[in-house]
Every structure is written in structure tokens, then in C-alpha cells.
Amino acid sequence: MARTQGSHSDITGPRIRKAALNLFARHGYAAVSMRQIAKEVGVQAGALYNYTPDKQHLLFRLMREHMQELLSALGDLQQGQDAQEALRHFVGFHIRFHLQRPDEVFIAYMELRNLTPENFAEIEDLRRQYENALENILHTGQQAGQFAIPDTKIATLAVIAMLNGVMTWYRSGGRLSLDEVEQIYWNMVHKAVTA
Amino acid sequence: MARTQGSHSDITGPRIRKAALNLFARHGYAAVSMRQIAKEVGVQAGALYNYTPDKQHLLFRLMREHMQELLSALGDLQQGQDAQEALRHFVGFHIRFHLQRPDEVFIAYMELRNLTPENFAEIEDLRRQYENALENILHTGQQAGQFAIPDTKIATLAVIAMLNGVMTWYRSGGRLSLDEVEQIYWNMVHKAVTA
DNA sequence: ACAATATATGAACAATCGTTCAGATAGAAC
DNA sequence: GTTCTATCTGAACGATTGTTCATATATTGT
Structure with missing residues (x-):
């Protein structure tokens, strides 16, 4: 099952950055994993790479x-x-x-x-x-x-x-x-x- | 081969802390691995645990x-x-x-x-x-x-x-x-x- | 010379890392 | 209603993580 909730390009991008911002600030860049960010957004880790090269x-x-x-x-x-x-x-x-x-x-x-x-x-x-x-x-x-x-x-x-x-x-x-x-x-x- | 260079307890301890200090300061705690610290001291990672619980x-x-x-x-x-x-x-x-x-x-x-x-x-x-x-x-x-x-x-x-x-x-x-x-x-x- | 001890190795553990990708599906365009 | 495309899943990759431990040996104490 993929794409469970429709077309989200314009919503997911900002949400990823917001989640990353929060987590980086709280735990530090090196201590935060891509999977933690993805989880905060409610998405799988692989999906993040539609919005950032790395x-x-x-x-x-x-x-x-x-x-x-x-x-x-x-x-x-x-x-x-x-x-x-x-x-x-x-x-x-x-x-x-x-x-x-x-x-x-x-x-x-x-x-x-x-x-x-x-x-x-x-x-x-x-x-x-x-x-x-x-x-x-x-x-x-x-x-x-x-x-x-x-x-x-x-x-x-x-x-x-x-x-x-x-x-x-x-x-x-x-x-x-x-x-x-x-x-x-x-x-x-x-x-x-x-x- | 173990204990390659004699009795080092009183030397290795400070050297580990100095290496950790340098690496933590340069790259940050989360970004530094125990193996990096050990390498700087010239020792295997396991040996660090003779000097620190974690x-x-x-x-x-x-x-x-x-x-x-x-x-x-x-x-x-x-x-x-x-x-x-x-x-x-x-x-x-x-x-x-x-x-x-x-x-x-x-x-x-x-x-x-x-x-x-x-x-x-x-x-x-x-x-x-x-x-x-x-x-x-x-x-x-x-x-x-x-x-x-x-x-x-x-x-x-x-x-x-x-x-x-x-x-x-x-x-x-x-x-x-x-x-x-x-x-x-x-x-x-x-x-x-x-x- | 010998026994005891402190100190190291090196392999192994399960967990987690960033990243890639084929395949699946929802919504948009016609 | 069909095709197309953007978006996501889920599994997989090899590398690396902190930590443990059986084993080996150099040194110390006798």
C-alpha cells in the first residue's frame, strides 16, 4: 500500500523541514536519524528523498x-x-x-x-x-x-x-x-x- | 597478541580522555565513535572499557x-x-x-x-x-x-x-x-x- | 623461576545508520 | 474511463554503532 492519503507534495515538504528543525534543535544533527524525521512526519524514510538530496x-x-x-x-x-x-x-x-x-x-x-x-x-x-x-x-x-x-x-x-x-x-x-x-x-x- | 607494550594503566587513561576531549570538541559527542577515540590512542575499542563504563x-x-x-x-x-x-x-x-x-x-x-x-x-x-x-x-x-x-x-x-x-x-x-x-x-x- | 594480576586484542553481538530502488497506488489530465 | 505521473511503501544494501567477552600476554609481587 503506497500513497495512502492523496497528493501531498506541497504539504509534505514543509512538514519534513519542520520536523527536522525540531529534532535537530532538540537532539543535534548527528544524533537525529532520517527515520526519526520520517516518523515525525508519518512517512517512511525513503519518502524524504523526494524532498532533499540528502x-x-x-x-x-x-x-x-x-x-x-x-x-x-x-x-x-x-x-x-x-x-x-x-x-x-x-x-x-x-x-x-x-x-x-x-x-x-x-x-x-x-x-x-x-x-x-x-x-x-x-x-x-x-x-x-x-x-x-x-x-x-x-x-x-x-x-x-x-x-x-x-x-x-x-x-x-x-x-x-x-x-x-x-x-x-x-x-x-x-x-x-x-x-x-x-x-x-x-x-x-x-x-x-x-x- | 595482547598487551603489546607493557603496563600502561596510568598513561592510557589520561590519553583516552585527551583524545575524547579533542574529538568531541572538533566533531561533537554524537558524531565521534569509540573506535575513533581508540584509534587516536593507538588501541582497540574494547580497551577503552577498562577506563570508562561507557x-x-x-x-x-x-x-x-x-x-x-x-x-x-x-x-x-x-x-x-x-x-x-x-x-x-x-x-x-x-x-x-x-x-x-x-x-x-x-x-x-x-x-x-x-x-x-x-x-x-x-x-x-x-x-x-x-x-x-x-x-x-x-x-x-x-x-x-x-x-x-x-x-x-x-x-x-x-x-x-x-x-x-x-x-x-x-x-x-x-x-x-x-x-x-x-x-x-x-x-x-x-x-x-x-x- | 613462578604465580597472580592488570591490560590489551580481536572477534562477535544486535541495532541502527544514510541511501537506493523496484513496485504500488492515488490523484490529475484528457 | 483510461492513461499518465507524482508520491509513497517496504525491503534491501553495506557500513558503522556501542558494548561484551573469551583469550593472550607483559608486568608485578613473591
């Missing part, structure tokens, strides 16, 4: 789409504002965007080493584009005398690392609202870079 | 020893100083200690999900002890009016996350010396928490 591509596609959406959303945000305003928007954007996609974020930086060298290079390039957006803000503010940053490259990485820390503890419905979290982090980031 | 314990022991060394070294540091001085020492300590053990650090927070629940709880407890040491410093400074921190718990996690960012980019022999790195991060941390 397991590696499944991971790669999830990461690439996440990074592209991140850059796209950031692009919508960017305006010609003064550096401090831009930094405040960046902090809020980063926190909100990432908290909405905990699984994607987790994978995008935990599973980098499981990418083939070519795929890794592509994801790294996207990541660097994102970092550059923040560094430009910091650099602009530094030039304008608003910021006092010893090293803009390090400050960029430090700010992102600090903001990423939110993901390790924030749970919606917890002690703090999103607005409060944003406020607290902005307070620290702002003071850290200001002259 | 693969899981190998990971757990590496993580526990790392966390215990971290807490022990931190304990040596702690003195009765004022909060700002204590924070400066903590920043320097954290950066230097962690940069000296990149593999252990990497494992200690990338492989948490591969621990059994009991082992996970034990490592988490050690980690919390470390965080508490920093939070105490921040709390003391807050009480003394030296710091202006909206939320000491979040500030604790934010500072640690920020400092951990060093590990993603610092390479000894690079553009910056350890002293410079320490200086840059202290500058940012100090401003971020100060009133």
Missing part, C-alpha cells in the same frame, strides 16, 4: 533560509538615523527576531561544524553580513563622537554575544515581558558603548 | 572535571575586596581561564544536551555555582551604590555571555594580546554596569 542538505537549507530571513528583516529596518537610535533599534530587533525563532537560532550556531566546507562558507558569509550591519552602526557612532569603543570589531561580537545570551534563559510568560527584557539589554549595551 | 561517562567526566577546576580556580581568587575591584578580577580571570581551555569550554556548553538527566543536573549545579559568584559581586556593588543594574540575574548572564564571545574569535598570536583583550572587555563590562 541529510546534509536538509540542515543546510534550514540554516540558509534562517540567515536569509534574518538579513531580509534587518534590511527592512535600516534607515538613515543617527547611530544611537540605530543601535537601539538593532538591539530590539535582534532580541525580538531571535526569540521568535529559538530552534532556528539554536541550529544556526550549534550545527555549523556539521556543514560541509562549501555549505559552511556560504552560511559564514551570511553571518558576516549581519555582523557588518552592527559594526557599521558602531563605527558611525564612533566617528561622530557618540560612542567610545576601543575596538569596533570586538565590540560588535561582544554585543551580539551578549544579546544571544537572552536565548538561554528567556521563556515567554516568565517573570519579564519582552519590553522589559529589551529595556534591560538596551540599558547595558548603551552604557557599554557610550562615551 | 561513552556517556567519558563525556560526563570531562565536563565535571572542567567545572570543578573552574570553581576551584575561582575560589583561589576570591578575596574581600570592593565590588568594582572584584568584578575586574572576575573579568580577567574568566577570559584567561577559558582561553586556556578552549576544548573543555566548548564541550561544557555544546554537549549539555547529550548528558543523561542525572548527569545534566550535576553539571548544571556546578554552572549555577559559578554564576552565583558573579551575581554576588554585582549584587554587592549594587547595594553599595557603585553599580546601576536593572536586574542582577540578567546582568550576570549578560556579562558571562559577552565574555564567552571571546572564545569564538580569539586566537593567540593574533592582532591583540591577552592584556589588550582583557582591557577592552573590562572597559565594556565596567561601563555597562556602572552607575
Whole structure:
């Protein structure tokens, strides 16, 4: 008995990626088998290969789409504002965007080493584009005398690392609202870079 | 042919843990096989079980020893100083200690999900002890009016996350010396928490 | 020199891995 | 209603997994 429930091409594909996303985030890429993914979707393992050439591509596609959406959303945000305003928007954007996609974020930086060298290079390039957006803000503010940053490259990485820390503890419905979290982090980031 | 090179109990044990440490850090716990570890040591896979009950314990022991060394070294540091001085020492300590053990650090927070629940709880407890040491410093400074921190718990996690960012980019022999790195991060941390 | 012990080998176990593919069937097109 | 095609099953492939164990030997203690 095959094809038990009709024509599913447009439904099965997204469901596979969603299941892979969940399982990769929870157990790690290497620890998840194609059969586990298939079982979550309600299909046999062989059927997955109608939608992905192999397991590696499944991971790669999830990461690439996440990074592209991140850059796209950031692009919508960017305006010609003064550096401090831009930094405040960046902090809020980063926190909100990432908290909405905990699984994607987790994978995008935990599973980098499981990418083939070519795929890794592509994801790294996207990541660097994102970092550059923040560094430009910091650099602009530094030039304008608003910021006092010893090293803009390090400050960029430090700010992102600090903001990423939110993901390790924030749970919606917890002690703090999103607005409060944003406020607290902005307070620290702002003071850290200001002259 | 067995026991090809004499009595090695006191040598093989550490070599197995070192090999496991390296391989786990490079490829991830789930992606490393017992045979790979054995090969690195120059021994058959079965011999590993003279030194560990199973693969899981190998990971757990590496993580526990790392966390215990971290807490022990931190304990040596702690003195009765004022909060700002204590924070400066903590920043320097954290950066230097962690940069000296990149593999252990990497494992200690990338492989948490591969621990059994009991082992996970034990490592988490050690980690919390470390965080508490920093939070105490921040709390003391807050009480003394030296710091202006909206939320000491979040500030604790934010500072640690920020400092951990060093590990993603610092390479000894690079553009910056350890002293410079320490200086840059202290500058940012100090401003971020100060009133 | 001999007995005891610690430490290794190497084969074997069942289970699971990613992937392929011939065959089956449901829905779309006519 | 028939043909065509996209989609899935189910079995199979060889490779690899963590772990066990009977066996062998180098070293230690006497």
C-alpha cells in the first residue's frame, strides 16, 4: 500500500523541514536519524528523498533560509538615523527576531561544524553580513563622537554575544515581558558603548 | 597478541580522555565513535572499557572535571575586596581561564544536551555555582551604590555571555594580546554596569 | 623461576545508520 | 474511463554503532 492519503507534495515538504528543525534543535544533527524525521512526519524514510538530496542538505537549507530571513528583516529596518537610535533599534530587533525563532537560532550556531566546507562558507558569509550591519552602526557612532569603543570589531561580537545570551534563559510568560527584557539589554549595551 | 607494550594503566587513561576531549570538541559527542577515540590512542575499542563504563561517562567526566577546576580556580581568587575591584578580577580571570581551555569550554556548553538527566543536573549545579559568584559581586556593588543594574540575574548572564564571545574569535598570536583583550572587555563590562 | 594480576586484542553481538530502488497506488489530465 | 505521473511503501544494501567477552600476554609481587 503506497500513497495512502492523496497528493501531498506541497504539504509534505514543509512538514519534513519542520520536523527536522525540531529534532535537530532538540537532539543535534548527528544524533537525529532520517527515520526519526520520517516518523515525525508519518512517512517512511525513503519518502524524504523526494524532498532533499540528502541529510546534509536538509540542515543546510534550514540554516540558509534562517540567515536569509534574518538579513531580509534587518534590511527592512535600516534607515538613515543617527547611530544611537540605530543601535537601539538593532538591539530590539535582534532580541525580538531571535526569540521568535529559538530552534532556528539554536541550529544556526550549534550545527555549523556539521556543514560541509562549501555549505559552511556560504552560511559564514551570511553571518558576516549581519555582523557588518552592527559594526557599521558602531563605527558611525564612533566617528561622530557618540560612542567610545576601543575596538569596533570586538565590540560588535561582544554585543551580539551578549544579546544571544537572552536565548538561554528567556521563556515567554516568565517573570519579564519582552519590553522589559529589551529595556534591560538596551540599558547595558548603551552604557557599554557610550562615551 | 595482547598487551603489546607493557603496563600502561596510568598513561592510557589520561590519553583516552585527551583524545575524547579533542574529538568531541572538533566533531561533537554524537558524531565521534569509540573506535575513533581508540584509534587516536593507538588501541582497540574494547580497551577503552577498562577506563570508562561507557561513552556517556567519558563525556560526563570531562565536563565535571572542567567545572570543578573552574570553581576551584575561582575560589583561589576570591578575596574581600570592593565590588568594582572584584568584578575586574572576575573579568580577567574568566577570559584567561577559558582561553586556556578552549576544548573543555566548548564541550561544557555544546554537549549539555547529550548528558543523561542525572548527569545534566550535576553539571548544571556546578554552572549555577559559578554564576552565583558573579551575581554576588554585582549584587554587592549594587547595594553599595557603585553599580546601576536593572536586574542582577540578567546582568550576570549578560556579562558571562559577552565574555564567552571571546572564545569564538580569539586566537593567540593574533592582532591583540591577552592584556589588550582583557582591557577592552573590562572597559565594556565596567561601563555597562556602572552607575 | 613462578604465580597472580592488570591490560590489551580481536572477534562477535544486535541495532541502527544514510541511501537506493523496484513496485504500488492515488490523484490529475484528457 | 483510461492513461499518465507524482508520491509513497517496504525491503534491501553495506557500513558503522556501542558494548561484551573469551583469550593472550607483559608486568608485578613473591
